[in-house]
Amino acid sequence: MLFAQYREIARTGEILLEFNDEESLTVGELRKTIGRQNGALSPHMGSALFAVNEEIAADDMRIKNGDVVAAMPPVSGGRCS
Template sequence: MQKVRVLFFGAAADRAGAREVELPAEEGATLGELWASLSRRHPGLSPMRESLAFAVNGEYASEERPVRPGDEVAVLPPVSGG
C-alpha cells in the first residue's frame, strides 16, 4: 500500500514524539480524515488541533483537501514572535 508522509514541526513534533511518520494513503481520504488517524495514533496532538495549520506538498490546505499516495503533509504549530 502506498503512503502519505507526515512531517511534524515545533510543539507538534514534541507531542507526537516524532518528526516524521508514514500513514497508509486510503483512496478518497481527506486531510481531516488523515488528522483523525494521526490524533488516534498520537493522542497528545488532539488538544493542539485548533491552533495547528496543515500544508500538503508545500501549500497550506484545509481539512477538505484530498490526500493522495506520495503526498507530503506538514503539521504546523502556530507561529509567534516579532
C-alpha cells in the same frame, strides 16, 4: 512531517499512518486520524495548520499517494503595538 512543539510532543519529525482507502483521504480525515492514534498530539490537532506539498491545505483537500503532508502549529506572529 511535524514541526516545533508537535515534533517534541511526538518525539519524532515524521509519523507514518496507514489507511485502507487512500482515495477518500482528506486533510480533515488525516487531522482526526492523527488525533485518534496519537493521544499526546490529540489536544493540538483542532488548531493545527496543514500543508500538502508545501502549500497550506484546507480540510477538504484530498491527499494523494506520495504527497508530503506537514502538521504545523499556528505561526508565532508577534504583536506590532
